[in-house]
Amino acid sequence: MRIRRKRRLLRALRKSRELRCIQDNTRRLRPDDILLVATFRNEKIRLPYFLKYYRDLGVTHFLFIDNDSSDGARSYLEGQADVSLWHTRGSYKKSTFGVDWVNYLLRRYAHGRWVLHVDPDEFFVYPFCDTRPLRALTDWLDTAQIRSFSAMLLDVYPKGPIEEAPYHAGQDPLEIAHWFDSGNYTVTRNNRYGNLWIQGGPRARVFFADRPKLAPALNKTPLVKWHRSYVFVSSSHMLLPRGLNQVYETGGGEKASGILLHTKFLDTFGVKAKEELNRGQHYAGSAEYRAYAESLKNHPELWCKWSEKYINWRQLEILGLMSKGNWA
Amino acid sequence: MSSLGIVMLVHTALDRAEQVVRHWVAAGCPVVLHADRIVDDASFRAFQAAFADEPLVRFSRRHRCEWGTWGIVAASQDASEQMLEAFPDVRHVYLMSGSCLPLRPVEELVDYLADRPETDFIESATTADVPWIVGGLGAERFTLRFPFSWRRHRRLFDGYVNLQRRLKVRRRIPLGLVPHMGSQWWCLTRKTLSAILQSPDRPRYDAYFRRVWIPDESYYQTLARIYSTNIESRSLTLSKFDYQGRPHVFYDDHLPLLRRSDCFVARKIWPQAEKLYQGFLTDAAGAMKRTEPNPGKIDRIFAKAVERRTRGRPGLYMQSRFPRHGVDTASTSAPYAVLQGFTEIFEGFEPWLARATGTRVHGHLFAPERAELAEGQTLAPGCLSDNTELRDYNPEGYLANLIWNTRGERQCFQFGPRDTQKANSFMAGDANAHILVITGAWAVPLFRSDRGFAELRQDAARLQKIETAQLRILRSQWVRARVRVWSLAEFIETPMENLQTVVDDIGTTGASPLNEAPKMVDLEGFGQFLQNLKNEGMHPYLMGDFPVNPASVPTPDRPRRPYLVSKS
Numbered sequence: 019m020r021i022r023r024k025r026r027l028l029r030a031l032r033k034s035r036e037l038r039c040i041q042d043n044t045r046r047l048r049p050d051d052i053l054l055v056a057t058f059r060n061e062k063i064r065l066p067y068f069l070k071y072y073r074d075l076g077v078t079h080f081l082f083i084d085n086d087s088s089d090g091a092r093s094y095l096e097g098q099a100d101v102s103l104w105h106t107r108g109s110y111k112k113s114t115f116g117v118d119w120v121n122y123l124l125r126r127y128a129h130g131r132w133v134l135h136v137d138p139d140e141f142f143v144y145p146f147c148d149t150r151p152l153r154a155l156t157d158w159l160d161t162a163q164i165r166s167f168s169a170m171l172l173d174v175y176p177k178g179p180i181e182e183a184p185y186h187a188g189q190d191p192l193e194i195a196h197w198f199d200s201g202n203y204t205v206t207r208n209n210r211y212g213n214l215w216i217q218g219g220p221r222a223r224v225f226f227a228d229r230p231k232l233a234p235a236l237n238k239t240p241l242v243k244w245h246r247s248y249v250f251v252s253s254s255h256m257l258l259p260r261g262l263n264q265v266y267e268t269g270g271g272e273k274a275s276g277i278l279l280h281t282k283f284l285d286t287f288g289v290k291a292k293e294e295l296n297r298g299q300h301y302a303g304s305a306e307y308r309a310y311a312e313s314l315k316n317h318p319e320l321w322c323k324w325s326e327k328y329i330n331w332r333q334l335e336i337l338g339l340m341s342k343g344n345w346a
Numbered sequence: 347m348s349s350l351g352i353v354m355l356v357h358t359a360l361d362r363a364e365q366v367v368r369h370w371v372a373a374g375c376p377v378v379l380h381a382d383r384i385v386d387d388a389s390f391r392a393f394q395a396a397f398a399d400e401p402l403v404r405f406s407r408r409h410r411c412e413w414g415t416w417g418i419v420a421a422s423q424d425a426s427e428q429m430l431e432a433f434p435d436v437r438h439v440y441l442m443s444g445s446c447l448p449l450r451p452v453e454e455l456v457d458y459l460a461d462r463p464e465t466d467f468i469e470s471a472t473t474a475d476v477p478w479i480v481g482g483l484g485a486e487r488f489t490l491r492f493p494f495s496w497r498r499h500r501r502l503f504d505g506y507v508n509l510q511r512r513l514k515v516r517r518r519i520p521l522g523l524v525p526h527m528g529s530q531w532w533c534l535t536r537k538t539l540s541a542i543l544q545s546p547d548r549p550r551y552d553a554y555f556r557r558v559w560i561p562d563e564s565y566y567q568t569l570a571r572i573y574s575t576n577i578e579s580r581s582l583t584l585s586k587f588d589y590q591g592r593p594h595v596f597y598d599d600h601l602p603l604l605r606r607s608d609c610f611v612a613r614k615i616w617p618q619a620e621k622l623y624q625g626f627l628t629d630a631a632g633a634m635k636r637t638e639p640n641p642g643k644i645d646r647i648f649a650k651a652v653e654r655r656t657r658g659r660p661g662l663y664m665q666s667r668f669p670r671h672g673v674d675t676a677s678t679s680a681p682y683a684v685l686q687g688f689t690e691i692f693e694g695f696e697p698w699l700a701r702a703t704g705t706r707v708h709g710h711l712f713a714p715e716r717a718e719l720a721e722g723q724t725l726a727p728g729c730l731s732d733n734t735e736l737r738d739y740n741p742e743g744y745l746a747n748l749i750w751n752t753r754g755e756r757q758c759f760q761f762g763p764r765d766t767q768k769a770n771s772f773m774a775g776d777a778n779a780h781i782l783v784i785t786g787a788w789a790v791p792l793f794r795s796d797r798g799f800a801e802l803r804q805d806a807a808r809l810q811k812i813e814t815a816q817l818r819i820l821r822s823q824w825v826r827a828r829v830r831v832w833s834l835a836e837f838i839e840t841p842m843e844n845l846q847t848v849v850d851d852i853g854t855t856g857a858s859p860l861n862e863a864p865k866m867v868d869l870e871g872f873g874q875f876l877q878n879l880k881n882e883g884m885h886p887y888l889m890g891d892f893p894v895n896p897a898s899v900p901t902p903d904r905p906r907r908p909y910l911v912s913k914s
Binding site (some may be wrong): 088146149150151154157158161162168169170181199200201203204205206207214216217221223224227228229231237258265266267268269270271272273274275322323324325336338339340341342343344346 | 369586588589590592594595597598599616618647648649650652654655656657658659660662663664665666667668669670673674725726727729730731732733734736741743744747750751
């Protein structure tokens with residue numbers, strides 16, 4: 019595993035040559051900054067609300083990797099003082115789905131700081147997030163000597179066909195997509211990396227019902243107190259060293275955990291799915307996107323009569339999707 | 347000047363400490379400050395300068411206060427001595443930290459203490475009687491040596507403790523000392539405090555406690571027992587600890603809770619909890635929009651947090667709770683019943699059972715065609731699908747999810763050897779499972795079908811094999827489920843009596859007598875059917891004894907009278 023980790027680090031270094039810095043505000047970094055790192059491609063429409071959401075939570079610096087967007091995201095981000103931006107034409111697939119780029123930037127800028135690794139369609143929810151800023155959480159994790167914090171992906175979707183309600187820039191995506199599956203997730207342990215492997219939700223129910231094994235992984239560990247020797251292995255599903263994947267309790271109790279509200283299913287989804295399918299840059303030969311493209315032809319509805327309407331984190335806590343652990 | 351003196355130990359968030367100090371000083375209370383040596387010189391000088399023209403604030407000699415070591419005691423000793431010397435009017439000295447926040451107006455505390463001039467408020471209990479020791483070091487804190495830092499050299503610390511245990515090396519506790527422990531935040535009278543600090547035995551005691559583990563929780567607590575005349579064993583400081591002995595932190599959203607505390611001071615406060623600092627560090631009128639104290643509520647919230655972290659919600663499997671096999675006595679969150687062989691011999695059994703027991707009755711949940719959810723639904727609560735691929739990908743998880751999603755409504759489902767068997771061990775090991783089996787009942791549908799006999803024979807052999815394997819699991823020694831097994835012959839001997847048992851077992855609505863019975867299928871010729879199987883060389887044995895002579899088999903023409911139990 020040590021060799022695996024070193025290999026990752028080397029790879030990150032090699033792939034770093036594909037990155038070109040567009041805007042470097044990292045000189046402004048203070049030791050107690052909370053960083054957010056994200057890779058995106060043609061997601062400009064999502065960025066305004068995304069930035070607002072995380073600034074309000076208490077993220078103080080954004081590290082963005084623009085994988086050759088053509089929608090003007092770059093000019094939008096230029097000039098924002100808490101944003102550092104890199105551009106790459108490199109292959110998403112060949113950089114282990116962006117992880118190599120992320121690992122490089124984190125090794126360089128994040129050592130000793132808390133880092134949130136999310137995608138532009140993911141919104142981090144944690145216990146007491148309505149009353150306590152992110153700093154309260156990281157301070158607590160620091161005193162409890164916890165290095166990593168898990169947040170499962172929870173797919174949210176609209177009621178009615180996906181393409182029905184148009185999303186516009188700056189809008190809270192939860193205004194459109196606020197339904198979710200509350201209790202159809204399966205959990206198994208990945209013995210190699212020690213992380214849990216969670217699948218289920220609407221994507222398994224609708225797109226992968228006949229081959230649940232291929233359903234996308236929902237376990238994520240997006241919040242980590244970074245050390246330069248750490249690496250993300252596959253998106254933020256797994257990390258090395260393996261101790262960072264120990265975000266769950268095996269002795270019966272509950273550790274604290276959060277949720278990443280995954281607002282993938284907006285009207286932008288159809289176009290995105292087609293584009294990603296054509297690029298073939300995603301995991302397992304883009305099997306996921308192939309499944310979407312097929313199903314989307316029939317205008318599927320993800321909503322069903324047992325769908326829950328999202329209210330707040332307390333609701334997710336009660337449903338058993340996340341936990342306060344011993345944070346009170 | 348007030349008769350209450352504050353000794354405050356600070357190491358971080360000096361701006362907040364300054365705010366609190368000003369609050370005490372404004373009410374006339376002198377404050378002696380101890381700043382940890384890790385505070386860098388520049389910040390310390392600025393901190394000191396802030397109080398340059400404040401006669402009521404003094405600074406004491408600085409020590410390094412590493413958690414669990416003598417430094418904290420040394421710091422409080424020096425500061426207390428300085429307090430007693432510099433402010434002769436002080437009658438009570440209150441020890442607190444920089445992250446403490448007064449919850450009630452200072453005057454109230456001063457009056458409270460003035461009414462009890464002889465009382466020392468210090469939590470102090472013998473080691474045998476305290477439940478809060480974390481990490482297993484109770485009495486051994488006083489008898490072992492701890493030269494290594496617990497925070498920085500955990501392995502050495504543990505190793506050395508174990509070595510001493512093995513070699514049975516013991517320190518001698520000084521004569522006259524009975525070790526006591528308690529919260530390190532106390533409020534002592536001048537009399538007691540000066541007796542402790544000026545005792546001729548102090549060098550001896552200090553030398554001893556210097557090597558005790560976490561002396562700040564035992565030094566004053568032990569010595570006060572010698573010198574105090576009137577100990578009230580409780581702390582005036584509200585502080586709650588998590589399951590590892592770390593103090594819980596209070597945030598803005600705790601404001602209503604803290605208002606209901608009956609304590610004078612709370613610890614610890616998150617430095618950026620602006621609302622708390624604003625809410626409590628105001629004038630007396632603003633500080634207390636007096637609500638009726640309700641400390642129980644605070645206790646409950648933090649006790650629950652400990653419970654959640656150590657036990658969690660049984661039967662829940664999620665991203666941060668994934669118990670090892672056997673950790674929970676019950677693998678699911680609520681009781682449920684698994685019924686095997688009933689639908690085969692009773693017509694309309696499912697709706698009947700739902701009526702008789704008030705439970706949710708599913709069909710064969712693990713059927714090979716689809717999960718037969720109650721009332722023909724294709725989705726269950728929580729968006730569980732009836733799709734077999736999804737279900738069989740993780741059948742144990744599927745069941746655990748169903749039970750979790752329907753908390754509050756008891757679930758029953760049918761089972762049999764035709765169904766997927768992957769969850770059998772899971773159910774057998776689950777204390778919430780209630781498994782009721784009529785063995786061999788699977789033969790009844792075969793008997794009633796008009797398929798070719800060769801095919802039936804094959805099926806019978808297969809099903810019998812599966813059920814036998816299942817029974818082996820249900821009879822193994824580690825079964826936690828409640829299991830009842832009848833053979834088919836045994837069951838139909840007294841069907842109503844047995845049904846009553848079933849209903850009593852799984853019913854939620856109190857045991858009501860059965861006043862309606864499901865119709866049993868016609869079993870005439872069943873004995874002959876079994877005999878035919880035997881003649882073909884297949885030996886059906888799970889049904890029990892069925893004579894070939896049909897006269898002895900109960901038939902629907904002569905149903906037994908329902909077994910009525912009258913409620914007296």
